[in-house]
Amino acid sequence: MEAVKLSPEERALLDAQAARGLVHILVAQFAVLMVVVLLTGLVSGVMPMVSALAGGMTYFIPTFVVVLRMLIRLSSGKPGSAGTLFIAEGIKIVGTIALLILLVKFMGSMIVWPALLLGLIAVMKSYFFLLIFKKV
Numbered sequence: 793m794e795a796v797k798l799s800p801e802e803r804a805l806l807d808a809q810a811a812r813g814l815v816h817i818l819v820a821q822f823a824v825l826m827v828v829v830l831l832t833g834l835v836s837g838v839m840p841m842v843s844a845l846a847g848g849m850t851y852f853i854p855t856f857v858v859v860l861r862m863l864i865r866l867s868s869g870k871p872g873s874a875g876t877l878f879i880a881e882g883i884k885i886v887g888t889i890a891l892l893i894l895l896v897k898f899m900g901s902m903i904v905w906p907a908l909l910l911g912l913i914a915v916m917k918s919y920f921f922l923l924i925f926k927k928v
Contacts, residue, residue: 807866814859814866816922821852824918825911832907840907846895847911854887855915888912 798806825848833841858880865872892912896903 843907844911847908
């Protein structure tokens, strides 16, 4: 199979679309997290709200780092690869697990687990809203 050759203009257009999609992912994750945190705070109080925030941030922070790296790579003009994407996903998974371990170590008894899991899952699944609104 032969590789597709893109003109510089086509590459620039695809890179701009990719960058917008990456930024939309971050915005959606953060917006969903804030909604979940505020609703959790209104319904359950301060500690569940903090737990929901902490749970969501354990996924948002690694995603932010990976997206930032991808945006830098896009702006440099270097082509990406499937291998790079798999490595980035691995970084997100390892980063999320590491942050969850640190969270348990330092906040252990104060964590409200249902709220933490709600925040984590909400951020992980926020791309659903992008699909609904056709932003990716």
